[in-house]
Amino acid sequence: MKEIKIPELAESITEGTIAEWLVKKGDKIEKGDPVVELETDKVNVEVNADSAGVLVEIVASEGDDVEVGDVIAKVDENGEAGGDASGEKAEPKAEEEAPKEGPKQAAPKQDEKQDETKSDQGVIASPAARKRARELNIDLSQVSTRDPLGRVRPEDVEAAAKGGNEQKQEKPAKTAAPKNTEKTEFDKPVERIKMSRRRQTIANRLVEVQHEAAMLTTFNEVDMTAVMKLRSQRKENFIKKHDVKLGFMSFFTKAVVGALKEFPLINSEIQGNELVLKKFYDIGIAVSTDEGLVVPVVRDADRLDFAGIEREIGNLGQKAKNKELSLNDLQGGTFTITNGGTFGSMMSTPILNAPQVGILGMHNIVKRPMVMPDDTIEVRPMMYLALSYDHRVVDGKEAVQFLVRIKQLLEDPYDLLLEG
Incomplete structure (x- = not known):
């Protein structure tokens, strides 16, 4: 036996x-x-x-x-x-x-x-x-x-x-x-559902992060006109050449990598009484599944071009949908991007993905009247950005400048294409 x-x-x-x-x-x-x-x-x-x-x-x-x-x-x-x-x-x-x-x-x-x-x-x-x-x-x-x-x-x-x-x-x-x-604390019918192991783990870790990290969130907004224009101009040739669609996530991933290179503390973590500054850029992309949020990692995002990033994000998203993600797909990220805009979120305060010290929240794109530098008013596609960070490591000034740099890179995305 x-x-x-x-x-x-x-x-x-x-x-x-x-x-x-x-x-x-x-x-x-x-x-x-x-x-x-x-x-x-x-x-x-x-x-x-x-x-x-x-x-x-x-x-x-x-x-x-x-x-x-x-x-x-x-x-x-x-x-x-x-x-x-x-x-x-x-x-x-x-x-x-x-x-x-x-x-x-x-x-x-x-x-x-x-x-x-x-x-x-x-x-x-x-x-x-x-x-x-x-x-x-x-x-x-x-x-x-x-x-x-x-x-x-x-x-x-x-x-x-x-x-x-x-x-x-x-x-x-x-x-x-x-x-x-049976006497309960409720006077009306209720249903009790046992939490899955994954949901319990997510809940415990989110609470732990808020207890252990000095978490703070700073906000900004980005004019998506240039990104949307560039995508419109190049989307057909892009998909013909690379067999993958040109989405927003590649722009944001490239912008995050560029900003992390200028502000390396946001690409670090605390270990004991030491700061570990990571010289690589493994970017986690939050994906919502039926069983909860998972964060697969795009490895060495700084070495990938736009097509490589889009292809990797697509592959990881499909694996998440099919429940085929491996432990290696989920471990070792240095910074996380989460896109609540896909569900219609206007603004939110994302929670850190420990032990990382920074997470960027994207939101939905809404056309709003904006006052231009020459004092004219134009309708522009705007998106709110939110950066949550660990104040133990990152000062407010650095966090604000980091988010401003992302805004600048997205509002002039041609530099990103040249670097990519």
Whole structure:
């Protein structure tokens, strides 16, 4: 009997949460097959089987917290698919026997798995609900839920198993009443949702940053006329030549790198009683995903041209969307850019991405009347910028000058193109 254990994941990761079992008890697996998806603080990773055999016992269920070295399942190297824990093939029960299709019922675990995946396609359900549905042989697509977001929960599966789903929809007051009998701090219905491990980590780190850093934010605005004109003039030739669109992020990344070279303290971090000035420019680009904010890193952004930056940002964004980011994609940034403007934000105060000492917030572009140097008024596309910084390292004067330099580079972007 072999054990499947949580392997060493990375230096900074020692624990995780079982997100989903990719195989079922009784399935035959090969060495190296992914058997479970593990949610960690940063990314989801798959745990592979160390040996071939039949999965005879699942020790850790979906939703359980586990640590490196914990046993999560057991494999019988001599077992057969559909066998019991001893590795012997289970005898079918009399009432389940089918003379013409008997052999198929003992073996096709993979078929069952495919049917289950097909029937559950498009259904939003918690891991615990999926597990309970498998145990009760319930089709999740046929389960109704009272969740306003349509997420199926274990209690919905239980109700479906008892044939009470329709009653639940027709008479919601009766099913909701027992919950209200328990005294809570609320007089009206509430729903409690366990925070994912990643969300808990994000919450803890954001609070830690505000406790440990002397965080301050300074604001400015930038006239985006020149950048928008330049993009309009060159976008067609750019995509033909490089096979990638020319977006705003490459301009901002180049401007940030140029400003960091002039104000090196903003590209540093505190380690003990020392300041570590970084002579490289790995720029983090904040990306919003369904599971929370992640910050993949564009490596050596100073060595990339506009096309290289756009291509790298596109690749990282796609990996984030597909949940394919690796730990290496997320570690080691020196400065972060976050774009709340994609969601319509007018102004915000971004929180530092520790141990970095600076983060730039971009916002939406809005046409506003602006007074020009000759006292005429013109309608210009304007964007507010916000720089949050650690006042322990960066003085206010330096932070303001850094943001002004970014403004200057963006309002005259031809210098950026020449440098790029």
